[in-house]
Amino acid sequence: MFRTRSATSRTPRRRSGTRAALLAVPLTVAGVLGATAVPVQAVTHDHGTGPASLTCQGRGVDPAAKARYRTEILIQAPLRTIWDLQTDVEDWPSWQKPVAPMTTKRLDPGPLRERSRFQATVHLPPNPPSPPSTVVITSTVRQLQYGRCIRWTGPADGAGFHIDGIHVWNFVKVPGGVLVRTEESHTGPQADPTSDMGLEAWLNDLKTAAESGSHN
Numbered sequence: 001m002f003r004t005r006s007a008t009s010r011t012p013r014r015r016s017g018t019r020a021a022l023l024a025v026p027l028t029v030a031g032v033l034g035a036t037a038v039p040v041q042a043v044t045h046d047h048g049t050g051p052a053s054l055t056c057q058g059r060g061v062d063p064a065a066k067a068r069y070r071t072e073i074l075i076q077a078p079l080r081t082i083w084d085l086q087t088d089v090e091d092w093p094s095w096q097k098p099v100a101p102m103t104t105k106r107l108d109p110g111p112l113r114e115r116s117r118f119q120a121t122v123h124l125p126p127n128p129p130s131p132p133s134t135v136v137i138t139s140t141v142r143q144l145q146y147g148r149c150i151r152w153t154g155p156a157d158g159a160g161f162h163i164d165g166i167h168v169w170n171f172v173k174v175p176g177g178v179l180v181r182t183e184e185s186h187t188g189p190q191a192d193p194t195s196d197m198g199l200e201a202w203l204n205d206l207k208t209a210a211e212s213g214s215h216n
Contacts (some may be wrong), residue, residue, distance in 0.1 A: 054168040054183040056149035059142065061166045065185035067193040073203040076177040077210035083147055085169065085209055087112040095209035097201065107138075112150075116141040134158055139167075147171060163188040180206065 028120050035209065053060045059069060075082055089112065107117035122139045139154035149170050156163045163186050166185065170181040182196050 016143070029096040054149075054181055055171050056143040056151035056168055056170070057145060059151055060168055061183050062101045062184035062187060063185075065166075065191070066185045067191040067195065067197070068184070069185040069195070069197050069199055070181070070183035071196070071199050071203060072179060073180055073207055074177050075207045075210050077207075077213075079147055079171060079173060079178050080179055081213070082180065082210045084207065085206060086150070086169065096205045112141060112144065114141055114144050116144075135161060161190055163190055 026207045053063070085091075087102055089106055092104055093102065102122045104118065104120045106118055108115075110116075112118075117138065117140050119139070122135045122137070124133050124135070124181040135156050135158040137154065137156045138154045142154045143149065143151065149168070151166070151168045153164070153166045156165065165184060168182065168183045172179045172181070180203060182199050182203065184199060186192070186197065
């Protein structure tokens, strides 16, 4: 069983700079500075109760991926509030904290559902040998079960840069709130096994937004 780190209990880690910032956004559009992370196989904190790997309708991340990270957080807010924040893709920039200008858009109308597509364009400042200054991330929802899980996949592409990612989210009602678990894998030449992919910051931003009630 691989091991994970929880967003509710962790020690401070170094910032890894612009490269990790890009790796934070493929398929997630978190756009935050990802802290240097220990690979998921070497870090633990899921209280011994979590599944070996997260899935949505039986499908998970790529178990053979070079880069893979998983974490969780307890959010003291209604499940519907958390779900609405997470599935309103075009509103993500209003509560997440990007380090670079980005735009997000849905590529189809209606509520997020299976086969929904969304796209983010991220503009990073030049900082060789970092990834290119503009990266386009196009994601497709593969599985979705209302209030329980989401799984999406897709590429992040720029000049001389390519990553394929898979991202899974689980939402579990527990005493005191909702346990939100997430796991992501990256494959491709630029996949970085030391990045947390921005997931720690994403969860903390989601917790802040949901518990503040400002998006109700």
